[in-house]
Amino acid sequence: MIKTLRRAIFALSLAGITAAVLRIKGKGGVPPQQGGWREITPPK
C-alpha cells in the first residue's frame, strides 16, 4: 500500500517537474497572426 502510494507520488512529481520545465523553457511559438476569411467581391 505504502509502496504504491510512494510510486504514485513519484510519478506525479516527475510529471509536475516535466510540465514545469516545458512551461518555462518550452518554445510554443506564436499563433498565426494572419489568414482566415476574406470577403469576396461579387463575380462578374
Add this chain to the structure above:
Amino acid sequence: MNVAIVGQGVVGARAAQVLRDIDITCNVVKDADHTGSCDVAILARGGEQHDDAETLIGRGISVVTTADEPDEIEELIELDEDARKEGVALVVGATAVPGLSGLLARHLAAQFDSADEIHVAVHGTGGPACARRHHKTLRGFATGLQDGEWIKRPAGSGRELCWFPEPIGARDCYRADLAEPMLLHRVFPEVQRISARRAATRRDRLTATLPMLFPPHAEGGIGGVRVEVRGVRDGARTVEVLGVAERLATVAGVVSAVFAVSLGQGLIKQDGVIIAGMEALPTSTLVRMVMDSGIKIHAFTGITD
C-alpha cells in the same frame, strides 16, 4: 412581374423584403389556394410542399420550393415531367443548404480543372420548422458519397471540426440526414466524394431521439454555411472554401427570392426541375444577385506566416 409567397413565417417575410427592395410586386398568402394570378410562387411554408407545388404547376405557375427533407426533395423531383408538360420551372430546395450551398459549390468548381470532392457544413436554424427539422436530422441515417459509392452512416457520427466565418468560428459538425449529397450528386455526377454535416452540441445529439423538450425559438441566431471543394488546378491538388455567416432564414429568403426573380425575368429559361448548382444555370449572376441582396460571402484564405 408578380410573385406570390406562400407562408407567413420568417423565410417568407425575408423573401418578401428582398423582392420589395427591388420594386417587385409580391403577395404573401397563407396557402397555395390564395395565390391568385402570379408569374412565380415561392413556397416558404414549413412542412410538406409537394401538394402545393403540384397544384401550382397544374395552374401553369413556376414554383420555388424551400423544402430540405430528403424524402420530400425526391417527391418534388418526380414532378419534373409535370412541370415540363406545363412549360414551367420547379426550383427544388432554394434555401441555405440546399440552395446557396449548390451555388457556391458550382462557383468554386468553375475555378478547378477538375473537382472531385465537395463537403458542405451548416450551422444554425431558421424558423421553428427549420429547428424541428434540425432536431430530426440528427437521428436515423445520413447518406454520403465516397469514392463514387453511396454510404449510409448513423446521423450524429463522424465529428469534424469545421471553421465558419466569424462570428461563428469553429464548430463540431456531424453527419446528418440532409438532402444535400443527393442533390449535389445530381448536378455534379463526376464528383467522387460528397458529404454534408451540420453543427450540433452534445445536448443536440443526446436528445435527438427524443421529442423536442422545449418549443423552438421564433428564429435561430446567426447561422453559417461552409462549402469546401477539392480538386486539381494547374496539375496541383487544391482546396477552396467559401463561407457565409448570416441568419439562415435570411439566406433562405434571399436565395428563394433570387430564383423567383431569375425565373420571372427570364434569366433562367429552362422548364422542369431546377437545382442550385446545375451547369446550365447562370451561377455567377445568381451569386452576384445573392450578394447584392446583402449576403456577404467569404473565402477562406488559409493560414499564412
